[in-house]
Amino acid sequence: MHLVFISLILFFSCQSALAEGSGIDVNAVRSEFIQPVPYAPGPDDGKASLGETLFHETRLSSDNKISCASCHELDSGGVDGLVRSIGVGGVEGDINAPTVFNAGLNYSQFWDGRADTLEEQINGPINNPKVMASNWPDVIAQLKSDPGYVGEFNAIYNDGITADNVRNAIATFERSLNVVDSRFDQFLRGDKEAISKDELKGYELFKSYGCVACHQGQNVGGNMFQKFGIMDDYFADRSAVTRVDFGRFNVSGDEIDRHVFKVPSLRLAVLTAPYFHDGSAETLDEAINVMARYQLGRHILDEDVELIIKFLGTLVGNYKGKPLRE
Ligand code: HEC
Ligand code: HEC
Incomplete structure (x- = not known):
C-alpha cells in the first residue's frame, strides 16, 4: 500500500518535470511508459x-x-x-x-x-x-x-x-496472438500524424491523472500487481464478496495480497466489455470512473473520460494483417 503511494508520488513528480517547458516529450514517453507491441515470433515448425x-x-x-x-x-x-x-x-x-x-x-x-x-x-x-x-x-x-x-x-x-x-x-x-501496428504504436515509432489531437489529449490525460502509473509497458498493463481499492474500499461498496475477490491472497495466503490483482492490459479495452475481474462495469465510461474513485481518489471530468476513451481506441492494432474489431 505504502509502496503504491510512494510510486504514485514519484510518478507525479516525474510527470511535472516532464510537463514543464514545451508540452510532452515523446522520447521520454517512448522509453518510460508505453512501448509498441512486438511482432510475434517467426516460424515455429508448425x-x-x-x-x-x-x-x-x-x-x-x-x-x-x-x-x-x-x-x-x-x-x-x-x-x-x-x-x-x-x-x-x-x-x-x-x-x-x-x-x-x-x-x-x-x-x-x-x-x-x-x-x-x-x-x-x-x-x-x-x-x-x-x-x-x-x-x-x-x-x-x-x-x-x-x-x-x-x-x-x-x-x-x-x-x-x-x-x-x-x-x-x-x-x-x-x-502468435500479438496485435501489432496500432495507431498508437505508429505514433510511438515516430509518426506524429498517426493519432488525432483529441487522441493525443486523451493520452496526456491518461498520464496526468496517473493511469499510466499502473497501466504501462508494451501491453499497457500486465506487468505488475496492484490492490483494487487503494483510495477507497471497492469491495465494501460493491458487497457480496466471493473468494475470487481476494485476488492474490488466494495464491500467497498473505494478508497484504488481499484484493490485489494483476493490472490488466488496456490494449484491447475498447473491444472487451464488460470490465473488471467481476465484470461489474458495463462500459469503459463506468470502468474509468471506478478507477478514478478507487485507484486515484479523485473525480474525472466527463469530457476527460471521453478523451481517454479516444486514446484507448488508438491502442488496437492488427492481427493477421487486419484490424481487430468488436
Ligand atoms: C468457459 C470459458 C473459458 C474457456 C473454455 C477457456 N477460458 Fe481462458 N479464461 C477464462 C476465464 C474466466 C479466465 C480468467 C480466470 C482467472 O483469472 O481466474 C481465463 C483466463 C485465460 C488466460 C489468462 C489471460 C490473462 O491475461 O491473465 C489465458 C491465456 C487463457 N484463458 C487461455 C485459454 C486457453 C488456452 C483455453 C483452452 C485450453 C481457455 N483459456 C479456455 C475463460 C475460459
Ligand atoms: C494503482 C493502480 C491503478 C491505477 C492508477 C489505475 N488502474 Fe486501472 N486497473 C488497475 C487494476 C488492479 C485493475 C483490475 C481491477 C480488477 O478487476 O480487479 C484495473 C482495471 C482497469 C480497467 C478494466 C480493464 C478490463 O479489461 O477489465 C480499465 C478500463 C482501467 N483499469 C482503466 C484505468 C484508467 C483509465 C485509469 C486512470 C484514470 C486507471 N485505470 C488507473 C489498476 C490501476
Whole structure:
C-alpha cells in the first residue's frame, strides 16, 4: 500500500518535470511508459498452426462442446463478452474472461497471476469443473483416437501426443496472438500524424491523472500487481464478496495480497466489455470512473473520460494483417 503511494508520488513528480517547458516529450514517453507491441515470433515448425487447431478443439472439454475459443473468440477481441464465462453444462464460472490477444506479453497469467507461463495456464481451464471439466488423461486419449492428430504431433514432436506437447502447441499459438501496428504504436515509432489531437489529449490525460502509473509497458498493463481499492474500499461498496475477490491472497495466503490483482492490459479495452475481474462495469465510461474513485481518489471530468476513451481506441492494432474489431 505504502509502496503504491510512494510510486504514485514519484510518478507525479516525474510527470511535472516532464510537463514543464514545451508540452510532452515523446522520447521520454517512448522509453518510460508505453512501448509498441512486438511482432510475434517467426516460424515455429508448425507448432502454432497445430496450437490454433487445438485452441478450437471441443474435445478438450468433457462434454465435447467447449473449446478455448468458446470463451476467447478471436473475432470478438479474444473474449466472450459475458460478465462471467459459461463452461461445460452451461455452468456459470466465477470470474470475467480476459482476452488471449497479447497475453504472452503479460508477466503472469490469470487475474491473480497464479500461472507463471502460458503453458502452465492451460492446466487451469482443462481441469476446472466450471470451464472444460476434463483432465489430461482424457484429453490425451481423445486426441490419440484421432489419426489426424497422431500424424500431426508425430511430425512435430519426437514423443507425439503428450500433455506437455499439447500445452506447448497451444502456448506457441497464443504467442502468435500479438496485435501489432496500432495507431498508437505508429505514433510511438515516430509518426506524429498517426493519432488525432483529441487522441493525443486523451493520452496526456491518461498520464496526468496517473493511469499510466499502473497501466504501462508494451501491453499497457500486465506487468505488475496492484490492490483494487487503494483510495477507497471497492469491495465494501460493491458487497457480496466471493473468494475470487481476494485476488492474490488466494495464491500467497498473505494478508497484504488481499484484493490485489494483476493490472490488466488496456490494449484491447475498447473491444472487451464488460470490465473488471467481476465484470461489474458495463462500459469503459463506468470502468474509468471506478478507477478514478478507487485507484486515484479523485473525480474525472466527463469530457476527460471521453478523451481517454479516444486514446484507448488508438491502442488496437492488427492481427493477421487486419484490424481487430468488436
Ligand atoms: C468457459 C470459458 C473459458 C474457456 C473454455 C477457456 N477460458 Fe481462458 N479464461 C477464462 C476465464 C474466466 C479466465 C480468467 C480466470 C482467472 O483469472 O481466474 C481465463 C483466463 C485465460 C488466460 C489468462 C489471460 C490473462 O491475461 O491473465 C489465458 C491465456 C487463457 N484463458 C487461455 C485459454 C486457453 C488456452 C483455453 C483452452 C485450453 C481457455 N483459456 C479456455 C475463460 C475460459
Ligand atoms: C494503482 C493502480 C491503478 C491505477 C492508477 C489505475 N488502474 Fe486501472 N486497473 C488497475 C487494476 C488492479 C485493475 C483490475 C481491477 C480488477 O478487476 O480487479 C484495473 C482495471 C482497469 C480497467 C478494466 C480493464 C478490463 O479489461 O477489465 C480499465 C478500463 C482501467 N483499469 C482503466 C484505468 C484508467 C483509465 C485509469 C486512470 C484514470 C486507471 N485505470 C488507473 C489498476 C490501476
